[in-house]
Amino acid sequence: MASHHGVAALLITSLLVAVTLADARPPLTMHHNKLGGYAVADTARRQPPELVCTKIYGVQQRHETCFALAQAGELSLEQFFSFNPNINCQKLFIGQWICLSTDFGA
Known part of the structure; x- marks a missing residue:
């Protein structure tokens, strides 16, 4: 079996x-x-516009959460995750850079 x-x-x-x-x-x-x-x-896939982070934050405490960081940056969770697409909220670490504001690059 x-x-x-x-x-x-x-x-x-x-x-x-x-x-x-x-x-x-x-x-x-x-x-x-x-x-x-x-x-x-077709290799000419449209690429999304490049995001240029204009405000960053370094995680300072062990138990900070994505939700708390989004609130501190006055962002919705949807905005927060669009600015930080590869973030693993279960494994944030002290010193990790988080993007809190962006401008679309050229």
């Missing part, structure tokens, strides 16, 4: 990896020429 659990776990993991890789592929665009149509990967 234990081997069935291992096979099921391996199958689920494989499916998750396949779905992740499929989502990561660039979209295909069909180009036509005199020889007929062919598919080419």
